[in-house]
Structure formats: structure tokens, C-alpha cells
Amino acid sequence: MRLKLTIAYDGRSFSGWQSQPNGNAIQDHLERALASIAGAPIRIHGAGRTDAGVHALGQIAHFDAPSKRMEPQSWLRALNAGLSPEIRILACQPAANDFHARFSAIEKIYRYRICCCSVLPPLEYGRAWHVPSPLDFALLAHAASLLEGTHDFASFAANRKKPDESTIRTLHKVRVKRRGSFIALEFSADGFLYRMVRMLTGSLVRVATGKSDLTWFRQLLKCPGQPKTTYTAPPDGLYLVRVVYYRRR
Amino acid sequence: MRLKLTIAYDGRSFSGWQSQPNGNAIQDHLERALASIAGAPIRIHGAGRTDAGVHALGQIAHFDAPSKRMEPQSWLRALNAGLSPEIRILACQPAANDFHARFSAIEKIYRYRICCCSVLPPLEYGRAWHVPSPLDFALLAHAASLLEGTHDFASFAANRKKPDESTIRTLHKVRVKRRGSFIALEFSADGFLYRMVRMLTGSLVRVATGKSDLTWFRQLLKCPGQPKTTYTAPPDGLYLVRVVYYRRR
Numbered sequence: 001m002r003l004k005l006t007i008a009y010d011g012r013s014f015s016g017w018q019s020q021p022n023g024n025a026i027q028d029h030l031e032r033a034l035a036s037i038a039g040a041p042i043r044i045h046g047a048g049r050t051d052a053g054v055h056a057l058g059q060i061a062h063f064d065a066p067s068k069r070m071e072p073q074s075w076l077r078a079l080n081a082g083l084s085p086e087i088r089i090l091a092c093q094p095a096a097n098d099f100h101a102r103f104s105a106i107e108k109i110y111r112y113r114i115c116c117c118s119v120l121p122p123l124e125y126g127r128a129w130h131v132p133s134p135l136d137f138a139l140l141a142h143a144a145s146l147l148e149g150t151h152d153f154a155s156f157a158a159n160r161k162k163p164d165e166s167t168i169r170t171l172h173k174v175r176v177k178r179r180g181s182f183i184a185l186e187f188s189a190d191g192f193l194y195r196m197v198r199m200l201t202g203s204l205v206r207v208a209t210g211k212s213d214l215t216w217f218r219q220l221l222k223c224p225g226q227p228k229t230t231y232t233a234p235p236d237g238l239y240l241v242r243v244v245y246y247r248r249r
Numbered sequence: 250m251r252l253k254l255t256i257a258y259d260g261r262s263f264s265g266w267q268s269q270p271n272g273n274a275i276q277d278h279l280e281r282a283l284a285s286i287a288g289a290p291i292r293i294h295g296a297g298r299t300d301a302g303v304h305a306l307g308q309i310a311h312f313d314a315p316s317k318r319m320e321p322q323s324w325l326r327a328l329n330a331g332l333s334p335e336i337r338i339l340a341c342q343p344a345a346n347d348f349h350a351r352f353s354a355i356e357k358i359y360r361y362r363i364c365c366c367s368v369l370p371p372l373e374y375g376r377a378w379h380v381p382s383p384l385d386f387a388l389l390a391h392a393a394s395l396l397e398g399t400h401d402f403a404s405f406a407a408n409r410k411k412p413d414e415s416t417i418r419t420l421h422k423v424r425v426k427r428r429g430s431f432i433a434l435e436f437s438a439d440g441f442l443y444r445m446v447r448m449l450t451g452s453l454v455r456v457a458t459g460k461s462d463l464t465w466f467r468q469l470l471k472c473p474g475q476p477k478t479t480y481t482a483p484p485d486g487l488y489l490v491r492v493v494y495y496r497r498r
Contacts, residue, residue, distance in 0.1 A: 010371045055372065085374040122259045123304065123376070125334040 001068045002099055003075060005030075005044075006091040007059040011235065012126045013086045016052040017059070026050075026087060030061070033082035037075070038066050047101040047243040048108060051195070053126070053235030057111075058090070060243040062101045099245075107172065107188055107244035112201045113237040114183040128182065129201070129237035133209045137178055140208035143217050144174040144185060147200060154224035156200050157193035158232065167193055167224065186241070197238060202231035250317045251348055252324060254279075254293075255340040256308040260484065261375045262335045265301040266308070275299075275336060279310070282331035286324070287315050296350040296492040297357060300444070302375070302484030306360075307339070309492040311350045348494075356421065356437055356493035359446045362486040363432040363454065377431065378450070378486035382458045386432070389457035390425040392466050393434060396449060397423055403473035405449050406442035407481065416442055416473065435490070446487060451480035 007026070015024045019031070027044060034042040047060040065075065076092040083089070098104075113128040115121070120130040154167040175186040185204070187197055203220060206212040220228065256275070264273045268280070276293055283291040296309040314324065325341040332338070347353075362377040364370070369379040403416040424435040434453070436446055452469060455461040469477065 008371050010374065057370075057372075080368060085369065086371045088368050088371045090368055090370075119329060119337050119339055120334065121306075121339075122257050122335045122337045123306075125259065127372070 001065045002062055002095045002097055003065050003072055004091075004093050004095040004099060004101070005061045005063070005079075005089055007056060007061060008088050008090055009056050009059070010086040011050060011053045011055040011238075013084070014052065016054065017046050017048065017050045026056075026059075029083060029087055030079070033079050034063060036082055037070075037078045040066060042066070045101050047105050048192075048240050050238075050240055051198075051235050054238045054240065055127070056240040058242045059240050060101045060105070060245075062095055062099060101243070104245050105191075105243050106246060107190060108192060109186060109188045109241040109244070110192065110197045111239045111241050112185040112187070112197060112233065113239070114185070114201075114205065115181060115237075116183065117181040126236050129205075129233050131205055131209065135183070135205070135208045136210065137176075137183070137208070139214075140183070140204055141176040143204050143207045143214060144176050146218065146221065147171050147174050151221055152224035153193055153196055153200075153221075155220040155226075155228060155230070156196045156203070158195035158199065158230070169193065169196075195232060198233045198235065199230055201233040201237070205233065206231050250314045251311055251344045251346055252314050252321055253340075253342050253344040253348060253350070254310045254312070254328075254338055256305060256310060257337050257339055258305050258308070259335040260299060260302045260304040260487075262333070263301065265303065266295050266297065266299045275305075275308075278332060278336055279328070282328050283312060285331055286319075286327045289315060291315070294350050296354050297441075297489050299487075299489050300447075300484050303487045303489065304376070305489040307491045308489050309350045309354070309494075311344055311348060350492070353494050354440075354492050355495060356439060357441060358435060358437045358490040358493070359441065360488045360490050361434040361436070361446055361450045361482065362488070363434070363450075364430060364486075365432065366430040375485050378454075378482050380454055380458065384432070384454070384457045385459065386425075386427055386457070388463075389432070389453055392453050392456045392463060393423040393425050395467065395470065396420050400470050401473035402442055402445055402449075402470075404469035404475075404477060404479070405445045405452070407444040407448065407479070418442065418445075444481060447482045447484065448479055450482040450486070454482065455480050 014026050017026045019025050019027045030044050042063050044061050044063045072092040076089050079089045115128040115130050118132050148171050150170040152168050171189045173188045177184045207217050263275050266275045268274050268276045279293050291312050293310050293312045321341040325338050328338045364377040364379050367381050397420050399419040401417050420438045422437045426433045456466050
């Protein structure tokens with residue numbers, strides 16, 4: 001029986017989503033908890049491989065339960081009992097046998113939080129990028145709007161291991177919101193390249209703080225193949241908000 | 250020159266405000282940072298002695314700078330450079346020579362956050378009290394309103410070291426707000442007894458979850474002298490929000 005998990009985590013304590021030799025990835029913690037419940041190894045598949053320090057409000061993963069005797073709600077309770085409070089299973093639901101957390105996803109939504117206070121509030125440490133320089137919000141929103149649509153985002157991808165793979169993605173929407181000294185950028189797309197949200201945010205902040213101009217930013221989109229200096233925002237402010245799948249009738 | 254500091258901290262990493270033999274109290278961290286700037290020991294005085302795990306959004310403290318040569322803004326920057334990011338100086342201002350962070354305070358405001366979700370979101374871990382039992386919000390608000398005014402709060406004070414000291418305090422206002430699955434209780438008073446906010450909250454939640462009745466709660470206020478079972482909410486959800494002083498003309 002395939003089960004779909006909705007997972008939230010505080011990324012600060014972990015080495016990212018994907019299994020690591022140090023055993024401290026979210027995947028490692030989940031697989032250890034699953035194995036201790038099932039008494040046998042269970043592989044888990046996540047929708048997005050978040051980096052170390054990146055948070056999740058609604059990461060999705062699936063695994064195959066070895067027997068149908070245990071109810072999804074029992075899996076949820078047993079997993080939460082075995083996991084540290086920095087990782088929580090928010091929901092556990094039965095899924096179709098061909099459901100795949102990663103390959104069935106049709107849209108992902110990431111949020112990036114920026115704090116523009118002169119001093120970063122201690123309760124925001126590790127949860128927002130501290131940008132104390134003056135920032136042109138209208139310019140930020142304008143530059144962000146240029147990203148919407150289907151583009152080759154090669155300029156905003158790090159460590160490309162498979163250079164033949166397409167770097168074309170469709171950014172459905174970039175929402176830019178300001179509330180007090182905080183700015184939230186919300187990116188929804190059919191998929192994201194490695195470190196894409198952090199590189200988009202790093203470049204947007206370059207423009208908004210006047211360190212680079214809009215022409216430079218437009219060039220990154222227009223000439224995706226050229227090597228160029230890149231700016232990557234820290235993982236602290238990044239949240240995997242939601243993963244969208246086709247709704248079954 | 251006397252300086253007044255506005256300080257915020259994430260209480261999870263520290264052993265409370267007041268200096269401890271382990272050197273991990275907020276006061277210890279601040280005094281070490283001050284000493285390394287001034288090259289001599291400096292004593293700091295805080296407005297409220299928050300417990301281990303309790304947070305502050307606007308703790309106030311004062312100290313006497315050894316010379317007038319260093320500007321308040323330079324103290325702020327030097328302190329923040331020397332402190333861990335879990336403690337931040339938000340403001341540093343000159344104060345009158347007779348100003349005392351603790352004894353000049355005329356009002357303090359504490360907030361207590363309760364999370365009623367079935368699963369505590371990991372980014373709320375250590376920052377809210379997780380109460381997954383069904384909770385009667387109207388009853389909570391009603392019981393809270395009974396606390397307003399001048400009462401003997403002896404039933405809501407822990408470890409009274411000086412039994413002769415008055416346990417009468419004036420609670421100006423208890424604000425009870427609900428937002429989604431979160432409840433915030435905001436207490437403003439001329440002063441608080443040791444653990445008073447946590448004991449008030451613990452007792453209010455007893456009533457709101459139906460574990461104790463309103464008669465029991467009223468008795469705590471009416472018969473302050475009698476020994477009784479007490480309920481103390483965990484430090485996680487408690488925030489020292491603000492300290493009020495007379496405004497000088």
C-alpha cells in the first residue's frame with residue numbers, strides 16, 4: 001500500500017532532504033523512523049530535494065507500506081513519536097500505486113523571506129535572509145515580474161551535473177509581498193533547477209539594492225548559455241510551501 | 250553615562266535572564282560582551298528575570314558606560330558584533346542617572362502563545378505551548394477577564410522566597426486573541442510574581458479544556474492563602490513583549 005506524507009521541517013538542524021553519509025538528512029531520519037516501525041528497511045521518495053538549512057511547510061513524500069494492516073493515521077502517529085520535533089508529519093493518506101511524489105508533481109511553490117530591519121530579530125535567525133541595505137521594493141517587484149513565463153533558466157542553476165537536460169521551466173507566478181520590514185517572494189513553477197530559487201532571489205536583491213542594473217538582470221534571462229557571476233541567497237529564508245498534483249476524480 | 254538597552258532573544262539557547270554559574274544566562278552573555286568592549290567588568294540590570302526557554306521581544310536593561318567617548322550607536326553595533334545572533338540589541342539610548350530598568354518600570358507586557366493544532370508545526374517548536382485537546386475559547390476568554398483588576402495573586406506564584414512581600418498586583422488587561430489554530434494571551438500588569446504568567450496560563454488552559462471548572466478557578470483568586478495544586482505552562486510559549494516607563498518631558 002502506497003502512502004503519501006505531507007511533511008514540515010525546520011531545516012536548520014538537518015543536512016537537507018537527500019540522504020547523506022552523515023545520516024542527518026531529513027530522508028535519513030524518516031527512513032530510520034519507518035524502519036523501526038516496520039522492522040525492515042523502507043525507501044522514501046521526496047518531491048523536492050531541499051538544501052541544508054532550507055525549510056518545508058508542505059514537502060510531499062511517498063513510501064510503500066509493507067502491509068495494509070496499519071492505518072495511515074497509525075503511521076502518522078508512530079512516525080511523529082519516533083521523529084525529533086523539528087520534523088513533523090502533518091498528514092498521511094493512501095495514494096494510487098502509480099503515484100510518485102517527485103514525478104507526479106505538476107507544480108511546486110517556494111517562498112523566500114527577506115528581512116530588511118537594521119537588526120535581524122533573534123527569532124528570525126535562520127528563517128529569513130537579513131538584507132539591511134536600502135532596497136527598492138517597486139524595482140524588486142518589476143524585476144520579479146520579468147521572470148514569469150517560460151524561459152531557459154540556465155543562468156539560475158548551480159552545479160549542473162547533466163548538461164544535456166533541459167533548463168527550460170515555466171514560472172507560473174512570482175508574488176512579491178511586503179509586510180513591515182519583511183518581504184516574501186513566492187515562486188510557483190512546473191519545476192525548479194538546482195538552487196534556482198536562491199539564485200533568482202540573490203539576483204533580484206542585487207537589482208533591488210542597486211548593485212546591478214535591470215539590463216544585467218534581463219541579460220541573465222536572454223543569454224542563458226553564457227558563463228557569468230551568480231549571486232545565491234542563503235538557505236535560511238527558503239521554504240518549500242506546497243507541491244501540487246493532478247486531482248483524481 | 251547610563252545607557253538603556255532594548256533587547257530581544259530566542260530563549261531556547263539560554264539559561265534564562267539572570268546570571269548563572271554555567272555562564273549561559275542572557276545577563277552573562279551581555280556582561281561578557283560589555284567587558285570585552287570596555288576592557289573592564291560592567292554590571293547590567295534587567296527589567297524582568299525571564300526563565301530558561303522564555304523569549305523576549307523587548308526586554309529592557311541598563312548599564313553604566315565607563316566613559317562618554319563611545320556613542321550609544323557604537324555600543325549597539327559593538328554589542329551585536331560580540332553576541333550570538335540569538336541575542337540582539339534592538340536599541341541603545343542614553344538614560345537619566347536615576348533610571349533603573351527594573352525599579353523604574355511602571356508596566357510590563359507578556360504574551361503567551363498556545364498552538365491548538367493536532368500536530369505542532371516544527372517551526373513553532375519551542376515557541377508555543379502545544380495544546381491539542383479541544384479548548385473552549387469563549388470560556389478561556391471569560392476566565393481570563395476575571396483576572397483583570399487588583400488581586401492577591403499568591404495562588405499564581407512559585408517558589409516564594411520572601412513570604413512577607415506583597416503578592417498583590419494589578420492586572421490592567423488580559424487580551425485573548427485567536428488566529429487560526431493559535432491563541433495569544435497578552436497580560437499587562439504593574440508587575441508579575443515569579444512564574445505568574447505561566448501559572449495563570451496553565452490554570453486558564455485547565456478551565457478551557459474542561460479539566461477544572463470555573464469555581465475552582467475563582468477560588469484560586471478568592472482564597473490566595475490556601476495551598477493548592479498548581480498548573481504551570483511550559484516556558485516555550487512565553488514572550489516578554491514590552492516594558493513601560495514614565496515618559497520624561
